[in-house]
Amino acid sequence: MTYLVGSTFSDIPAGQRLRELLARPGIVQMPGAHNGQASIQARNAGFEAIYLSGAAMTASMGLPDLGIITVDEVAFFVRQITRASGLPLLVDGDTGYGEALNVMHMVRTFEDAGAAAVHLEDQLLPKKCGHLNDKKIADAHDMAAKVAAARKARRHLFIMARTDAAASEGMDGAVARAKLYIEAGADAIFPEALNTRDMFVEFKRRMIEDGYGHVPLLANMTEFGRTPFYTAVEFEEMGYKFVIWPVSSLRVANKAQADLYAAIARDGGTHNMVERMQTRAELYATIDLAGFEALDASIITTIVPEAMPQR
Numbered sequence: 001m002t003y004l005v006g007s008t009f010s011d012i013p014a015g016q017r018l019r020e021l022l023a024r025p026g027i028v029q030m031p032g033a034h035n036g037q038a039s040i041q042a043r044n045a046g047f048e049a050i051y052l053s054g055a056a057m058t059a060s061m062g063l064p065d066l067g068i069i070t071v072d073e074v075a076f077f078v079r080q081i082t083r084a085s086g087l088p089l090l091v092d093g094d095t096g097y098g099e100a101l102n103v104m105h106m107v108r109t110f111e112d113a114g115a116a117a118v119h120l121e122d123q124l125l126p127k128k129c130g131h132l133n134d135k136k137i138a139d140a141h142d143m144a145a146k147v148a149a150a151r152k153a154r155r156h157l158f159i160m161a162r163t164d165a166a167a168s169e170g171m172d173g174a175v176a177r178a179k180l181y182i183e184a185g186a187d188a189i190f191p192e193a194l195n196t197r198d199m200f201v202e203f204k205r206r207m208i209e210d211g212y213g214h215v216p217l218l219a220n221m222t223e224f225g226r227t228p229f230y231t232a233v234e235f236e237e238m239g240y241k242f243v244i245w246p247v248s249s250l251r252v253a254n255k256a257q258a259d260l261y262a263a264i265a266r267d268g269g270t271h272n273m274v275e276r277m278q279t280r281a282e283l284y285a286t287i288d289l290a291g292f293e294a295l296d297a298s299i300i301t302t303i304v305p306e307a308m309p310q311r
Helices: 014-023 036-044 054-060 071-085 100-113 140-153 166-184 197-209 232-238 248-267 280-287 289-298
Strands: 028-031 050-052 089-092 117-121 158-163 188-191 218-220 242-245
Touching (some): 014 028, 036 071, 036 248, 050 071, 054 248, 100 117, 100 140, 117 140, 140 158, 140 166, 166 197, 197 232, 280 289
Parallel strands (some): 050 089, 089 117, 158 188
16 A cells, blocks of 8 residues: 555654664664655665665765755655655764754754754764765764753654774773763764774774663674675674664665666667666565555545526
8 A cells, every 4th residue: 555545654753763763672674765765675675774875875876975955855755765665764864964953954854844853963064974984973972962952852752872993082082072071961882993892892882881882882793894794683692672774775876877877778678678777577576566556546636616506
């Protein structure tokens, strides 16, 4: 059934649904979904929550991940993904699109668009992918103020604080920032660009030792970055409660599209690529064309009223 009649989608706020997933045993697996179609495919594969990466989103727009886009542009993607899949969505909120009031506006905008969670990062603009060099890190108290603003504005949104400090301030700096952000109101912590198993384990251990072991941690399993490949089970064993694969869907889609265009240019048509295509029937099944058509057919035909009686 389509989203237009709501029977497929819960009336429970998305942030609460994410918390219910978090309360279960095991790690919450959140593959990246860079558009509505990808989000449906993730849901159909059995995932119960998904992630919207700023890097994947901007790349799909032909832009680098430098904090260029606006909150309203992100909200467009949030709406299409949550509308299409109905799944709880964690959104990459970059640096919050400004200062405290901008962060509060972002929180309300994302909630209204259907998001379940957002993460804020402690970089300065122009921000970078967390796995690149020479990131500029914000003052920790300025970041904490943004977290506090997000917490104050939220109705149900789950607030994560990402710290990129491990590369420049070491584990001591990353842990100190995480604790400060928790005190400011963060529901979870995302330590970015940890590059060994020992670092993941140490971060979790130190959070436990300092009395913050109850706070969920997120692991980023991006390809072509600083983090070696680990499975969801391995991250769970390290003590992490969330794992994301942020740009994977876009990487695969972009590679396939490049192959398609090369084939058209080489062969003068798509005939050698048909076996690699989603068929028309598969597309229509994914987007539930039949459900929309059945809903349309069920609507009562408009009846034009007769002329008013004469006096």
